[in-house]
Amino acid sequence: xxxxxxxxxxxxxxxxxxxxxxxxxxxxxxxxxxxxxxxxxxxxxxxxxxxxxxxxxxxxxxxxxxxxxxxxxxxxxxxxxxxxxxxxxxxxxxxxxxxxxxxxxxxxxxxxxxxxxxxxxxxxxxxxxxxxxxxxxxxxxxxxxxxxxxxxxxxxxxxxxxxxxxxxxxxxxxxxxxxxxxxxxxxxxxxxxxxxxxxxxxxxxxxxxxxxxxxxxxxxxxxxxxxxxxxxxxxxxxxxxxxxxxxxxxxxxxxxxxxxxxxxxxxxxxx
Amino acid sequence: xxxxxxxxxxxxxxxxxxxxxxxxxxxxxxxxxxxxxxxxxxxxxxxxxxxxxxxxxxxxxxxxxxxxxxxxxxxxxxxxxxxxxxxxxxxxxxxxxxxxxxxxxxxxxxxxxxxxxxxxxxxxxxxxxxxxxxxxxxxxxxxxxxxxxxxxxxxxxxxxxxxxxxxxxxxxxxxxxxxxxxxxxxxxxxxxxxxxxxxxxxxxxxxxxxxxxxxxxxxxxxxxxxxxxxxxxxxxxxxxxxxxxxxxxxxxxxxxxxxxxxxxxxxxxxxxxxxxxxxxxxxxxxxxxxxxxxxxxxxxxxxxxxxxxxxxxxxxxxxxxxxxxxxxxxxxxxxxxxxxxxxxxxxxxxxxxxxxxxxxxxxxxxxxxxxxxxxxxxxxxxxxxxxxxxxxxxxxxxxxxxxxxxxxxxxxxxxxxxxxxxxxxxxxxxxxxx
Numbered sequence: 001x002x003x004x005x006x007x008x009x010x011x012x013x014x015x016x017x018x019x020x021x022x023x024x025x026x027x028x029x030x031x032x033x034x035x036x037x038x039x040x041x042x043x044x045x046x047x048x049x050x051x052x053x054x055x056x057x058x059x060x061x062x063x064x065x066x067x068x069x070x071x072x073x074x075x076x077x078x079x080x081x082x083x084x085x086x087x088x089x090x091x092x093x094x095x096x097x098x099x100x101x102x103x104x105x106x107x108x109x110x111x112x113x114x115x116x117x118x119x120x121x122x123x124x125x126x127x128x129x130x131x132x133x134x135x136x137x138x139x140x141x142x143x144x145x146x147x148x149x150x151x152x153x154x155x156x157x158x159x160x161x162x163x164x165x166x167x168x169x170x171x172x173x174x175x176x177x178x179x180x181x182x183x184x185x186x187x188x189x190x191x192x193x194x195x196x197x198x199x200x201x202x203x204x205x206x207x208x209x210x211x212x213x214x215x216x217x218x219x220x221x222x223x224x225x226x227x228x229x230x231x232x233x234x235x236x237x238x239x240x241x242x243x244x245x246x247x248x249x250x251x252x253x254x255x256x257x258x259x260x261x262x263x264x265x266x267x268x269x270x271x
Numbered sequence: 272x273x274x275x276x277x278x279x280x281x282x283x284x285x286x287x288x289x290x291x292x293x294x295x296x297x298x299x300x301x302x303x304x305x306x307x308x309x310x311x312x313x314x315x316x317x318x319x320x321x322x323x324x325x326x327x328x329x330x331x332x333x334x335x336x337x338x339x340x341x342x343x344x345x346x347x348x349x350x351x352x353x354x355x356x357x358x359x360x361x362x363x364x365x366x367x368x369x370x371x372x373x374x375x376x377x378x379x380x381x382x383x384x385x386x387x388x389x390x391x392x393x394x395x396x397x398x399x400x401x402x403x404x405x406x407x408x409x410x411x412x413x414x415x416x417x418x419x420x421x422x423x424x425x426x427x428x429x430x431x432x433x434x435x436x437x438x439x440x441x442x443x444x445x446x447x448x449x450x451x452x453x454x455x456x457x458x459x460x461x462x463x464x465x466x467x468x469x470x471x472x473x474x475x476x477x478x479x480x481x482x483x484x485x486x487x488x489x490x491x492x493x494x495x496x497x498x499x500x501x502x503x504x505x506x507x508x509x510x511x512x513x514x515x516x517x518x519x520x521x522x523x524x525x526x527x528x529x530x531x532x533x534x535x536x537x538x539x540x541x542x543x544x545x546x547x548x549x550x551x552x553x554x555x556x557x558x559x560x561x562x563x564x565x566x567x568x569x570x571x572x573x574x575x576x577x578x579x580x581x582x583x584x585x586x587x588x589x590x591x592x593x594x595x596x597x598x599x600x601x602x603x604x605x606x607x608x609x610x611x612x613x614x615x616x617x618x619x620x621x622x623x624x625x626x627x628x629x630x631x632x633x634x635x636x637x638x639x640x641x642x643x644x645x646x647x648x649x650x651x652x653x654x655x656x657x658x659x660x661x662x663x664x665x666x667x668x669x670x671x672x673x674x675x676x677x678x679x680x681x682x683x684x685x686x687x688x689x690x691x692x693x694x695x696x697x698x699x700x701x702x703x704x705x
Contacts, residue, residue, distance in 0.1 A: 075594065077518055100599050108595035114588035116607060126606075127596040177592070184596055 021089075023048040023218045024069060024188060029083035031064050031073065038064050041083070042244045044237055046188075051210060051219045053233035053250065055226060057270065060239040062222045066190050069220065070106035071099050087188065104131050107186035111193040113173035115165030115180070120157050123165040123176055124148060127184035143183055151179035152209055171202025178209065182217070189213065191221040195228065207232050226266055230254050238262045240270075330684070333677035340466040340479060341426040342418040343392065343455065345371050347400060349411050356411055359404055364397035365389075368419060375458065376451060384447065391448055393420040395468075395480045418462060423478040423671035425452055429463065432670055443670075469678060473644045474660065478671035481664070483679050485646045489559055489639070489654030490628060496563020496650055497627050501570040502620055506609075508571075509578030509616070514604050533572035540568050541633030549637060556638040557653040565637060566627040573626065577619020581612040614701035621694040625687050631658040657683045 022045035031039040039061045046052045054062040064073065071092065073079040085092050092102055104127075115123050124144045127133075134140035144161070148154040153175045157168070165176050174194055181189055191210070195203040210219060210232045223229050229236050230250060237247035238261075246259045257263045264270045347367060354362040369389050373379065379388050396419035403417065404410055420426075424443045427433045433442050435449050444452075455461050472482030508529075516522045544565035548554045554561050585608050593603040634640065639655050640663065647654035655663070657679060664676040 070595065072591070072594065075590075100597050103595060103597035108591075110588060110591055110595070112588055114586075114592040116589065116592065117611065126593075126598075130596070130598055130602055130606075180592075180596065 020048065022046055023087065024220075025086045026065075026068070027084045027086075029065065029068060029081065029085060031061070031068060031082075032080040033076070034078040038242050039068075040242045042239075044244060044247055046218060046220055047235065048218045049214055049216075050235055051214050051221060051233040052235040052237065053229035054220065054222045054237050054239060055224075055229050055265075056239035056245075057265065058224075061242040062237075062239045063192055065239065065244075066192055066220060066222050069188065069190055070103050070108055072108065074099060104184055105186055106188045106190060107181035107184055109174070109177050109181050109189065109191045109194050112197050113170055113177050115168070115173050115176050117164060117166050119162045120148075120165045120168070120176060121161040124179050124183045127180060131184060133185070147179040147183035148176075150182055150213070151175045152205065152212075153179055169202070171198050171205060174198060174202070174206060175209065178206070178213075182213065186217065188218045188220065191219065193222050193224060196224060203228070226254070238265060240265065330677050330680050333674055334681040335674075336430045336432070337469060337674035337678035338466050339430075339463050340468065341421045341429040342462045342464050343372075343396075343421050344416060344418055344460045344462060345396075346414060346416050347371055348414045349400075349404065351412050354404060354411050356408060359408055359411075360401065362401070362404075364401045364404075365394075368392060368396045368400055375455070375460075379451075387445060387448055388451060391422055391425050391451065393422045393479045394477055395420045398480075418464065420468070420479045421461075423669055424448075426479055427670050428452060429461070432674075469675065473646050474642060474655070474663070475644060476642075478667075478669045478675060481672070481675060483657065483660055483682060485643060486655050486657045486660035486679070487682070489562075489643075489647050490656040492559035492647060492650045492654060493562040493566060493634075493639075493656050494624060494628060496560055497566040497570055498620075498624060500564060500567035501574055501623065504567075505571050505574030505620070505623075506578055506616060509575045509582060510604060510609065512575070513579045513582040514608065515600065529572050529575050533576060536632075537569055537630055538632040538636065540565050541636030543568065544633060545636045555651050555653075557641050557643070557655075558651045559639075559647065559654050559656075560650040561637050562634050562639050562654075562656065563650065565633045566630060569630065569633065570620075570623040570627050573623035574616070574620050577622070578612070578616045581615025581619065582608060584615060585611045614697050618694045618698050621690050621697070625690045625694075628656075628690070629658055629683065629687060631662055634659055635662075657686075 024044075024046040026042055026044045026046075029039055029042040029044075030037060042061075042065055044065075054066060056062045067073045068081055068085060069087075069092075071081075073081055081093060087102075087106070090097070116126065118126075121144055124147050125134075125140055128140060128143050134143055145154060145158075148157060153172060156172060157163075157176075165173065168176060174197075178189075178194075194210075195206050198206065207228065210221065213219060221229075221232065233250045235247065236250040236253040238245045238253065238257075238259075240261050246253060246257060246262045248258075253262060254266055257266060261270070345368065347370075349367070353367055369392070372388060372392060373385065376388060379385055399419050400417060403415070421429075424433065425448070428435070428444050428449065429452070433444055439446050452461070468480060469482050471484050472480060473485030475481040512522060512526065544561055548561045548564055549556055554564075589607050589611065590603055593607045598606065634656060640659050641653060641655065642663070643653050643655050645652070661676055661679045661683065664672045664679060
């Protein structure tokens with residue numbers, strides 16, 4: 001942690017965002033799985049063009065919270081979400097909100113790379129196709145190429161876009177999944193431990209990519225690795241036993257945590 | 272192993288060597304048990320294989336004679352006096368085919384012997400000549416050479432199933448007929464040819480004229496109806512139950528009932544078909560339409576159960592990926608889940624269809640057991656199916672039907688093996704490609 005050197009920059013950066021309204025804002029979010037409560041009154045603001053890392057020990061509710069943001073929890077029968085989550089002044093749990101539309105705005109990358117067992121091209125083109133984002137073959141080709149380029153995969157796969165996506169290596173598959181997510185032009189990208197199944201080199205590649213993507217998207221990433229959170233994120237939120245313990249600038253969380261539990265977790269005493 | 276269980280436990284090394292001896296003693300027993308288990312397994316498999324080989328051997332050896340037919344070559348003069356060119360189809364062809372045979376045996380004069388001589392020819396001989404003349408009326412007035420079938424008894428005599436050495440009262444061929452047949456053989460007029468009738472004709476009371484084509488076509492129409500009903504309904508039910516239905520006690524009740532349905536004896540479905548389709552809705556009796564509808568009921572649970580298993584086997588991560596991109600529930604299913612589950616569903620469907628193809632009992636209830644000579648032309652024509660044809664032939668008194676029964680079984684088994692091979696092939700080809 002190069003705290004001393006970056007203090008000035010880090011202090012300057014949040015200042016620009018505090019004026020702008022948060023991209024995503026969660027208030028009093030409680031989640032229940034049947035009778036068991038998994039999240040307790042979570043309040044969290046996520047700002048545009050920043051990477052927000054959600055950290056915490058296993059079972060702390062960070063993934064549950066992430067999946068609330070694009071309503072993936074809807075698919076679990078026993079799951080119930082209370083509270084308000086607002087994206088750009090729109091309550092995403094309001095009655096009139098269409099989940100399909102919401103998920104076109106809030107993309108997701110999963111823990112295990114899960115490309116469709118189709119060609120690389122079809123993987124990336126699937127989202128634009130179902131949402132009708134491309135008016136013709138040429139435009140679709142463009143979207144696929146741009147997305148693969150942004151995901152840093154284009155040079156590796158441009159000659160074999162017709163081959164199955166499942167034939168790629170783990171790291172390439174995960175970048176393919178990222179390309180697939182950004183092809184829909186979402187505003188927010190949720191990443192659920194995107195590197196936990198990858199080796200360190202592939203992980204480094206994805207982390208670089210996340211940093212580049214920040215310019216265009218708002219990114220929320222769940223991670224088990226505190227080093228990763230420190231490397232890629234600007235904001236960090238620490239969850240413990242379903243409670244949002246502390247949130248703030250990544251720098252501050254890792255250097256001067258306010259809460260004892262955060263302190264204990266980042267120094268490795270609990271977790 | 273602790274010191275308490277070992278008497279005289281001294282140093283750790285002592286205890287260890289004791290333990291190792293104990294383990295060694297036990298190892299022998301464990302390996303022996305393993306070898307015994309393997310031996311039981313191998314014995315079981317060998318027994319199964321032996322049974323299958325025996326089945327194939329008996330059916331095959333019984334069926335082989337059915338693939339040939341004993342024919343007689345006749346030179347027939349189509350006299351315009353016998354055949355009125357204006358009424359070709361009504362001429363007396365029986366007389367026309369008998370004349371050249373009688374000409375070969377001028378010494379046969381008594382009425383009784385003449386009839387016995389004529390009986391050596393199959394009734395099919397006259398039909399064959401008639402068909403030939405109808406096809407080409409210009410033959411009238413000419414002399415033709417034609418192969419006509421001999422009767423089933425002579426055919427069996429030729430194939431050795433009826434032995435000339437046996438007592439005359441115990442066989443359906445008289446000594447005189449045997450003598451005549453031997454003379455025909457001496458003339459070089461008897462030929463044994465491939466039995467095309469077996470594969471092109473419908474059923475007949477005369478074994479030498481009976482074929483399985485009518486039953487094959489009947490089975491085909493029945494299977495088409497079954498597939499057209501059971502596949503879409505079964506897949507739709509499986510998809511709804513697996514992907515869309517809420518998991519509550521109603522869906523549980525439905526699930527239990529579908530599993531129960533799979534265990535219902537097939538004849539019960541036949542009774543249901545008789546009561547509902549024929550008596551209530553007034554659909555035609557003996558028709559592949561009704562047969563197919565009954566078999567569809569029977570096949571549905573198989574397809575639904577196999578379909579649900581196949582859908583369940585699609586990894587949830589694929590569903591998540593599609594949902595995460597904003598695919599609607601129907602798109603998730605039709606674009607991703609269903610195509611991935613399709614090989615499994617098809618395997619289940621083929622196995623279900625193979626069961627339906629071999630089913631007899633429910634079809635007896637709805638009248639598909641009738642004696643039907645004509646080849647069915649559609650799903651509402653009276654028809655029978657292969658297993659029912661086998662059942663009918665196995666019941667027939669003529670010796671020649673024994674080999675035809677086996678031949679029909681061989682054909683049915685051929686279709687079943689083909690279908691199951693296809694199922695295995697599909698399963699292997701598309702196995703887990705994610």
